[in-house]
Amino acid sequence: MATIPLHPASPPDGATAPLAVPPLAVPPLAVPPLAVPPLADAQCHALRRLAGLMIPASDTYGVPGADDPVIFADLLASIGAQADAVAQALERLDALAGGPFAALDADAQTAGAERFRTTRGSGAALLVTLVAQCYYRDDRVMRSLGMEARPPFPKGFDVTPGDWSQLAPVRARGRLWRDAP
């Protein structure tokens, strides 16, 4: 099985170039190198291209796309036991796109991805989950949302106490429960 570099110097044909982002104050999520990629070469290219079509980079919001090298490496590392299901989903993508997705031109890829999305099958749901779970834990993306790039524990979060005076009309009501003989 052929491999693709996890951090390619240039994006595969048709892929969106990664957005230039400012250097990070802390290292991004550590992504372990994969001894054996979970997918064949063409499937990796197809998945990466599809991820970029799902969530493209944005200058407006200052975020990379889901085809960003770091994010995509995280995605590949996260496939794990779902490799067969992901491969099946990508076969379905090829079928709906009318040919090997990675080899299509950009317009055909966009049209094929749209057909894949609108079928709403389990394959599309699986790939959406994979892409979203890796994209929205990326440091750059979290910061763009106003989040700290950290797990919830141990620092936790602040929540306002709220306005407990709102209970007054409820307290004023009579009882709601029924007697039980």
Added chain:
Amino acid sequence: MTARTTHDPVDVLIIGAGAAGAAVAWSLADTRMRILCLEQGDWCNPAQYPSTGRDWEARQLGDYSFNPNRRRAPGDYPVNERDSPIKVANFNGVGGGTVLYAGHFPRFHPSDFRVRTLDGVADDWPIDYATLDPYYAENDRMMGISGLAGDPAYPSCGAVMPPVPLGKAGDAFARGLNTLGWHWWPSDSAVATQDYDGRARCINLGHCVAGCAQGAKASTDITYWPHAIRAGVKLRTRARVREITTNDAGMASGVIYHDAEGREHFQAAEVVIVACNGVGTPRLLLNSRSARFPDGLANSSGLVGRNLMFHPYAAIHGYFDEELDGYRGPGNCIRSQEFYETDRARGFVRGYTFEFTRGRGPVLTAISGMSAGRIPWGADHHRAYRQLFNRIAGMVAICEDLPEEHNTVTLDPELTDPDGIPAPKITYRLSDNSRRMLEHAVARGSEILRAAGACDVSHEAPLALGGWHLMGTARMGTDPSRSVVNPWGRSHDVKNLFIVDGSVFVTSAGVNPTSTIQAIALYVADNIKKRLANLFD
């Protein structure tokens, strides 16, 4: 084939270390009997809970999923749930379902024990609210429950700690409910809002349902079990019970179980207490067939595995312009029981509770939004996402499920767990009453959210992955032909066999069951202690 290992007999053998098993073990410990609990799963390490890592949301969909068929941990068993619109949620390990539950901790209402008398449906329980009241209180103290006294929907009962914060979401919900003039109250939560019994107070990790790394949420591995073990109870993990054995007198003699390597063991016991939940318990009893008990143990009524009740859930989501709590804070917030007690003018009998939830993390916002078509693929993705992030909040409606004998747990003829033990098969149909109740809940819930300021509303009903509450499959009663255990949890057929989990429920009420499961476990334990001299008469 290796020889089966035989262990020294114990006085009391408890199967299952979850909500009920832990409570009954702790209560019986003061008898100084030899007590052993067998648990098919492992201890959890809170330092490895998802909220300690950056993949905290992803793991909730994987190794900390509440669906065992997805999770597939070594202690899990598969469940054939293809013939059910509601899928089973559970956790197998020390703490059981309390490790992954949200920690909602309401009691049943007094009327829930008298549904036949009051509403003419199902059956009355053989016990009542007053009987369980002291056990509810003791359990609240052991689990460390937060809440607020004075709820007009309940008889007077106290709270151990102050309630969880309302937050921005709770403020919005309360505004909406007050506009409509409908009941609400802070949720009773198994979440410590103060340092309590060795547990640190809640710091709003927002991830209660995948294990609480802070230890603020009361799972029994950190509440009952440390006390029980200190008092002398033994707990053996990775011990999956295959069957309960019986002797020539028709009494339970012990169990055969498999260890982590699949080796067989025999553990003799004078008393066997089953606490494996509403699916695991009938599975075990049906797997314990013998010449004397050809239809499964304790099944002369034919009701083992019948009358399975879930709580059909409706989830109703509101989309707000203002930023709410989002991923921050315990999921628990407030509840409404405006539609809890029966009003036949609504088109159904019995009722439901609204439990309001704060929000979602960034990943689940994306997955749900993209799946629902609210967040597009492509260039407009980021704008649409930011319109939803931290701006979704809503509720679930927990609808009372009435018992129906055609809703069953049986043994799958082909599917087995890794030790070759037949797996459970769920057959379940949603009743017309439940459908009407769900429709009512969706309509009223949508009203609440719009009154609270939501600009749009969506719903899912029934919630497919919402089979958290497993009840009714070994019901209690006074008539041996219509029930499996007597009013204090002892099998009608096998007089040294007890059941203490949600299986014994006669009806399901419209609230989360853990508080009642544990109160019943303490009540059964108390009855065992009071009747030790003539326990088997």
